[in-house]
Amino acid sequence: MRLPLLALLVSGPAHGYELKQALENLLGAAYPQPNVGQIYVTLGRLEKTGLIEGEDVEQSDRPNKRIYRITAAGRETVDAWFEESTAEPRVRDEFFMKLALAPHTGTADQIALINKQRRHYLNTMRDLSKLAAAEDRDNRVAQLLIEGAMLHLQADLDWLERCQEELE
Amino acid sequence: MNRDEPSGPIVRAAGLVKTHRPEGAAPVPAVRGVDLCIERGEFVAVTGPSGAGKSTLLHLLGGLDRPDSGALWLDGRRVDAYREARWAELRRNHIGIVFQFFNLVSNLSVADNVELPALLAGRSPRQARTDRAELLDELGLTGKENCTPGELSGGEQQRVALARALVNAPSLLLADEPAGSLDSKGTREVLRLLARFHGRGQTILLVTHDARMASAADRVISFYDGQVADDAHLGGSRNRPPAGVADVLKLQG
Numbered sequence: 452m453r454l455p456l457l458a459l460l461v462s463g464p465a466h467g468y469e470l471k472q473a474l475e476n477l478l479g480a481a482y483p484q485p486n487v488g489q490i491y492v493t494l495g496r497l498e499k500t501g502l503i504e505g506e507d508v509e510q511s512d513r514p515n516k517r518i519y520r521i522t523a524a525g526r527e528t529v530d531a532w533f534e535e536s537t538a539e540p541r542v543r544d545e546f547f548m549k550l551a552l553a554p555h556t557g558t559a560d561q562i563a564l565i566n567k568q569r570r571h572y573l574n575t576m577r578d579l580s581k582l583a584a585a586e587d588r589d590n591r592v593a594q595l596l597i598e599g600a601m602l603h604l605q606a607d608l609d610w611l612e613r614c615q616e617e618l619e
Numbered sequence: 620m621n622r623d624e625p626s627g628p629i630v631r632a633a634g635l636v637k638t639h640r641p642e643g644a645a646p647v648p649a650v651r652g653v654d655l656c657i658e659r660g661e662f663v664a665v666t667g668p669s670g671a672g673k674s675t676l677l678h679l680l681g682g683l684d685r686p687d688s689g690a691l692w693l694d695g696r697r698v699d700a701y702r703e704a705r706w707a708e709l710r711r712n713h714i715g716i717v718f719q720f721f722n723l724v725s726n727l728s729v730a731d732n733v734e735l736p737a738l739l740a741g742r743s744p745r746q747a748r749t750d751r752a753e754l755l756d757e758l759g760l761t762g763k764e765n766c767t768p769g770e771l772s773g774g775e776q777q778r779v780a781l782a783r784a785l786v787n788a789p790s791l792l793l794a795d796e797p798a799g800s801l802d803s804k805g806t807r808e809v810l811r812l813l814a815r816f817h818g819r820g821q822t823i824l825l826v827t828h829d830a831r832m833a834s835a836a837d838r839v840i841s842f843y844d845g846q847v848a849d850d851a852h853l854g855g856s857r858n859r860p861p862a863g864v865a866d867v868l869k870l871q872g
Contacts, residue, residue: 481864540868566849569841575862576834577853582863600867601831608830612668615843 452485452493454532457502457525464520466508467491479593481582481600494519502528540603550614561618569611576604627695629791629822630657630680635689637675649675650686651845657791657824662817664825664833667842673826674795676842680824681716681793682706694790711740715784715792719799721776723768723783729755730764733782740787747786754782758812774805781812785821792816794825798832810835 459465459473467490475484485493494517497503502525507515521529546568553559583597637650649672657663665673678684679691682701691699694713701709710716723732730751737747755761758778768776777797784792794813798806806829814835817823825836833839834853841849 478870482870483863483865562848566841566851569849570851570853573830573834573839573851574853574859575866576830578862579864579867580831580834581861596864596868600864603867605830615848616668619843619848 452489453497454529456490456493457497457521457529458532460503460519460521461526461529464518466516466518467494468516470494477592478596479586479590481579481586481593481597497525501525562615565611565615565618569608572604572608572611576601576608579604627692628656628658629661629694630655630824631692632656632680633690635676635679635691636687637672637679637684638687639675648672648845650679653689653845653847655840655847657822659790660817660820660822661838662813662823662825662836663838663840664827664836665840665842666827666830666833667848669828671842672845673842675845677793677795677824677826680791681714682710683716711736712787713790715787715789717777717780717784717792717794717797719796721768721773721780723776723779725768728765728767729760729771729779732768732779733786736783737786742787750786751782754786755779758782772805773801774808777801777805777809778812781809785816790822792821792823794823794827796827797825798827798829806832 455474456470459470465473467487471484471487471490478484494503494505498505498519501522503519503521505517505519508518509515546564549559550561550564553561553564579597579601583594583601586593586597588594632653632655635650635653635655636648639647639649641647651672653676665676667673675684679686680693682698686699689699690697693709696709698706698709724735727735730748733751733754734744734747737750738744742750752761752764755764758781760775760778760782763771763775763779768779771779781797792813797813798809801809810832813823813825823836825832827833836853838850838852840847841851
């Protein structure tokens with residue numbers, strides 16, 4: 452959360468709630484958004500480490516709000532973030548451990564495990580299709596995010612097929 | 620028409636077997652004992668690796684291939700012993716088929732491609748024209764009536780093929796990798812249209828290796844090595860919260 456908030460502040464100062472809205476607009480409804488509390492906590496930490504500066508602005512009808520602006524050190528941190536290459540996603544595959552260990556326990560059938568997992572992936576795929584249909588067509592970032600998740604799932608399903616071919 | 624099971628399922632297969640016997644090569648078992656029931660209004664996807672026999676299964680259900688053994692009922696009629704002429708009549712009136720490579724008649728116009736099956740089924744030329752115009756309009760092809768298939772994009776050709784398959788209001792629509800030669804936009808379009816016709820009660824059997832397409836169906840049959848490995852109804856459990864992107868991808872930073 453730290454670096455995305457910093458990156459959003461590059462385009463200009465903002466307060467916490469504005470940053471939350473900017474993230475929501477960017478990613479669409481498909482991705483669960485951090486709550487405003489998490490955002491304030493993160494902003495507090497960024498301020499402590501000198502990557503942003505906060506300033507209280509008085510409001511006549513409401514409590515003061517704190518506007519944050521990025522510092523030179525913050526800019527450098529963002530630039531360094533974009534500069535470094537990003538590790539490929541690490542898939543946490545508990546399913547594979549189940550599949551590998553099933554013959555040792557004698558209680559679970561590998562093909563039954565594969566079938567169950569395929570049903571789960573297909574249902575997830577179906578939910579993602581619905582999300583894609585519900586998401587604003589013109590929000591290209593959000594559409595690409597959903598498509599990325601679907602392609603990962605497609606790879607998982609292809610891999611299940613391979614497991615089935617090998618184990619049947 | 621002789622109907623053994625007037626109110627039964629659209630498709631019922633029992634013990635279907637088909638082995639391909641290419642000349643000078645070893646026989647290839649493609650479908651190895653399939654029992655299957657498809658109810659009226661269902662949208663069923665058959666998925667599995669290439670070579671699993673899923674297209675052969677579709678060909679058996681559409682009478683494009685004959686089973687070596689087993690029984691098959693379509694909309695209550697026992698059809699496995701039908702000869703080609705009766706199958707042709709059955710397909711004309713009751714089964715629509717969409718293929719990966721569209722299989723349109725290349726020297727006929729779009730309009731004629733769609734009207735031809737209606738005329739063959741005994742519709743008056745006027746009725747065939749009306750039905751064709753309605754379908755092409757629905758599929759966003761108004762203005763393309765006089766084009767030949769070669770003048771259209773892949774996605775447009777597949778929509779013409781879909782119009783042709785649906786013009787006689789078949790009780791069963793068979794689709795064999797209908798997006799297999801389309802780009803992602805064409806794929807989405809075909810999916811959207813299949814879902815729309817299904818929403819109006821069209822029974823559909825879709826063969827695909829693409830899980831995104833398969834997940835649009837209500838029921839997915841996983842086909843391996845000529846047999847049904849799994850038969851799953853999707854979206855069944857009401858108490859399961861819908862999955863989101865975060866269930867698949869974790870965004871960090």
